[in-house]
Amino acid sequence: MRLHIVNPNTTATMTQSIAAAAKAALPAGVAIMATEPEFGPTSIEGYYDGAFAVPGLLARIVEAERSGVDAHVIACFDDTGLDAARSAAQAPVIGIGEAAYHAASMVGLRFSVVTTLSRSIPVIEDNLTRYGLAHRCARVRASEVPVLSLETDGAAAEAKVADEIRQALEKDGADTVVLGCAGMADMARRFSQRFQVPVIDGVAAGAAFAVALATLGVKTSKAGGYASPASKTYSGIFSRFAP
């Protein structure tokens, strides 16, 4: 089985970390193809960055489809471009935010999310509303650690995230925690042991669920809103991406 994991930002070192986190969570027989877009923002913090991440991400989805992968994972916690990616793919496509919420709702009754910056809170809350899981989420918390500081300033970042987890358990009534950024993948196991509750990393969850759907042989539906895009002209710098 071949799994495509696309990091929607252009920071290649983050792609490597994400691939490593996914690899650690998967059985030996799964080959991982990790990509990042050819062009776009170096990190995604809010709606504007997200919008510029999607075209390059979709190009990677289309290329990976042609190469015959069995499933795709979009490794940004905002589930950036998820619906568009499903329109472009036959194989199943999983967002790491989505996967983490679904996993959390299968092992606990109330989860809190700990993400990076406050400005990402509404993106996450909107996704939870669309997915129907808002009532299972006690609260979305921001650690105020910027995405790229997770790499450069690990110990201080981890302390801030830990403090929010502690508050989620004490104040929110959460019995489960979701780490709200692909860059926090490696913290999940340590926090699970320290806090003795499930602490879920979306990268691992997304990879595991993608493998699950590929195992089932279930494809993305082409009968409704995820129908393949109609053939048409795209102009200018996007002409090569026309469906």
Add this chain to the structure above:
Amino acid sequence: MRLHIVNPNTTATMTQSIAAAAKAALPAGVAIMATEPEFGPTSIEGYYDGAFAVPGLLARIVEAERSGVDAHVIACFDDTGLDAARSAAQAPVIGIGEAAYHAASMVGLRFSVVTTLSRSIPVIEDNLTRYGLAHRCARVRASEVPVLSLETDGAAAEAKVADEIRQALEKDGADTVVLGCAGMADMARRFSQRFQVPVIDGVAAGAAFAVALATLGVKTSKAGGYASPASKTYSGIFSRFAP
């Protein structure tokens, strides 16, 4: 007052029709600046097209902001890129889908939407859920008229749309109808008279609400999820769009 209306697809003749529809709906003192993206799809039918429309649209929002407009209207019924545009703007930004739903909920109790293709139904339903207006919508109906056929094949298209309106009133219990495509703008007045119910065109509604917000002097909030994007590197063909 200067109003910026951006047609998210690259079909310039459609931009002209949209501008004319907006002009007809506004008081004399409002200057309209109508744009379309420099690059992107010629029409938006589903999530994939939408994703490739947004970057060019955001560039137009940023340019218009610099030129000092008082409000923006995004003239695609999917409200393509609305959240990202608000992050990029100080002036208020209105989507024509959003404006039409809000207007419909102020003059009736149950509205139906008549849009172009079936594949757009879930996009619209998801927007209604996010906006909180799903319970006011009796049904989203597809006329199965492609966007660009609205221009090229007017009479036949209008007949199909009329048939769905008739069914919405007879079967859905709707007392109000929303036309679900910027390309249907000129039909609204005829249908209002023919069916004797409010038939709302989003282009006119979006323009009128944008003028309303500009008149109020209310700006887009920069205190939460619509905070201005943080400064960072965008690579490749997007380097010139970095915030």
Add this chain to the structure above:
Amino acid sequence: MRLHIVNPNTTATMTQSIAAAAKAALPAGVAIMATEPEFGPTSIEGYYDGAFAVPGLLARIVEAERSGVDAHVIACFDDTGLDAARSAAQAPVIGIGEAAYHAASMVGLRFSVVTTLSRSIPVIEDNLTRYGLAHRCARVRASEVPVLSLETDGAAAEAKVADEIRQALEKDGADTVVLGCAGMADMARRFSQRFQVPVIDGVAAGAAFAVALATLGVKTSKAGGYASPASKTYSGIFSRFAP
């Protein structure tokens, strides 16, 4: 264009303030006709007062309709009598609470409301639920300033309202604030500047949206729940109000 603004309580000085606030928010060409009921309570604080405000308010709506106005605004934040007024009118009718919530949801992602007395909180929360905008409202806060003290005790009242705004921004995660009483209309601009977030006054928002709907030429639907009342006998002191 002629706009009818009805203050649902009988305090004529408040009608004057409301008319002034609306005038300040509208273009020069709009004529404002401001009325208050011939009979009823001097202020509306809770459901009981509201019930006795509505008949006199509806009489003003009917009179204004006959005189040919283009739109009506109900200038009580509870949107007192809004559905009944729509049944009595052909022109569009906007409630100032409704207008403020819709405006807030177009410029921010989470708003808090600051109203007068605690007893009004459930009225407002019920309206938000009915309108579908409850999920966009972070919290409804009471300043515990009675309606008429807003006129007689301005500075102290404004300090209490300011304190709730500060808490809304710090504790509720709101990025936008709605002032929950027609008597707070003149505070909006000062608070917007002081707190650097959109602070929305319903009187101005209601007037601006009413002008927007009138500009669109959209009427209240007579095809459903807002159908004109059937002819019948009203007895006693209400005989002259029979439809």
Add this chain to the structure above:
Amino acid sequence: MRLHIVNPNTTATMTQSIAAAAKAALPAGVAIMATEPEFGPTSIEGYYDGAFAVPGLLARIVEAERSGVDAHVIACFDDTGLDAARSAAQAPVIGIGEAAYHAASMVGLRFSVVTTLSRSIPVIEDNLTRYGLAHRCARVRASEVPVLSLETDGAAAEAKVADEIRQALEKDGADTVVLGCAGMADMARRFSQRFQVPVIDGVAAGAAFAVALATLGVKTSKAGGYASPASKTYSGIFSRFAP
């Protein structure tokens, strides 16, 4: 125990039928005081009639409170003036619509409502949303029988209502039926036997639940939105109703 049942319209013959229906549903020891307003509409069909029914209804609630009743029932299926009546009362106040929905949700999983005219459908749907029971309601159906025709044209009216019940069971998936007008009270028992499902009349349900709350000794809360109205001036024809 003394129970006050107020018919919100001024048709005294209907008050008599309502009182009889309640009497038939209650134990011998309960005394019924049945009233109708001194002034107002002869029937309630839509929001406008409803608004003019409330002041006279509230006057009856206040009088009955003074006379020491143990509970009130508002015998219009729209639950006209329910919140305002609770503000005016210490004893519990039950609406017959409300009572019927709650009863239906205790003996079945999905109910349909059969009411009089289409224009009442949105009133009922809004109430169901506010009460939280919309998801238990399969559909609100209109028999298109005007309220007063239920008295004058009994057999034909009953046939039309029966036809809607049949459709509710066959098409809506309902396992329970609610009769959506006080004037249908006497049909419930016949339809229950004929269709072999629970057919619930709000008058009987409201009376039974009012007795239940009175038995419990539970009063209307005065700590929140139902606080007693503050003392203030009511002007003109309403001066005698000031709190």
Add this chain to the structure above:
Amino acid sequence: MRLHIVNPNTTATMTQSIAAAAKAALPAGVAIMATEPEFGPTSIEGYYDGAFAVPGLLARIVEAERSGVDAHVIACFDDTGLDAARSAAQAPVIGIGEAAYHAASMVGLRFSVVTTLSRSIPVIEDNLTRYGLAHRCARVRASEVPVLSLETDGAAAEAKVADEIRQALEKDGADTVVLGCAGMADMARRFSQRFQVPVIDGVAAGAAFAVALATLGVKTSKAGGYASPASKTYSGIFSRFAP
């Protein structure tokens, strides 16, 4: 009239207290038959205990049906086995949690629940969601008093419950309180007087509503999900309970 109240746990002293609480809340003419299961847990604290309480509870429902009771009350605040009991009964079946929520929503606008242990909070929240009353509930609070300590350690337990009530009124904005355990039945009247708000005990509410439904002559619907179980084999220790 004969009312069957089943205590779902096997603690017979608690059955006696429950019967006494119900008797105190009912008119003289109602005969109470109080039972507890022949087998099962001595108290219900969480989902596991609940699952083992249901078979014995259903056996009591079936026996009571055969003996001709007019209604059943399930006297555990989790409404343990409520849907299954309705499938097994012709007479109406009321859960005490359900009854308390419905009663609270008829005398106030926002209620808080005070229950025993934290682990019961999600059970109660799930029930509120299913019943549609979650939006009327300000908060579910745990006093951390185990069920059986309510009997053995009355004064200390009552102090802890009182403290949560006080917080519900001060912090949650509740105007009404629901006591979330059958074992708290005798506290309701004292707390109502002390806190001057409605404090609702589910045992009394369930008994009163059961009498109300029996008075109405309404039966449990057999036309949908509560259809009588199909005849089939139950093996092993359950063979005697086969339908």
Add this chain to the structure above:
Amino acid sequence: MRLHIVNPNTTATMTQSIAAAAKAALPAGVAIMATEPEFGPTSIEGYYDGAFAVPGLLARIVEAERSGVDAHVIACFDDTGLDAARSAAQAPVIGIGEAAYHAASMVGLRFSVVTTLSRSIPVIEDNLTRYGLAHRCARVRASEVPVLSLETDGAAAEAKVADEIRQALEKDGADTVVLGCAGMADMARRFSQRFQVPVIDGVAAGAAFAVALATLGVKTSKAGGYASPASKTYSGIFSRFAP
């Protein structure tokens, strides 16, 4: 990895079919332990059967936990006893209904469920509401094929299920189909090919998701509503199941 799949009914031949369906969907390295309860109903059709299935099912969960399995699957589409099983387990527990809905929501935008008997529709709808996925479900359809007829009368049953799938795609607007009974597991692949949309079987989905969670090393949270049951006495035939 060792996976425990428990068939909640006592029909051993159905356990074998379920195990075979799961085996076919899983990688070679996963060992399957398939069980059915020692006592209980031979099939589950509605709430009453469900209640008698749970104790025997929980006994199997407890035994399997002691034997050290990595995850559990409850192989009844009603997700019978799911919450109680999670309270009894440290390993993750997945219901096949739950798994199917989550899978469907990751490959399509609107799914319909095709189940056995009408009486199961409300059970499924209630689960969808609790899980938050009701808005993704277009409709729950009953084929009116009893559970055990799926084994004994395969071809006729399959034709009836196929007919409902056809209607789901034509009338409901579904782009994905969920098969609503463990006994339909073997039909999924044939229907996927025939109808060219994803047709999801819960047994395979549940097994795949259970493996996914086990791979992640995520356990059931013991910090909230799924806390291990407190030690206490269970009387009579249940004494040996006391926690």
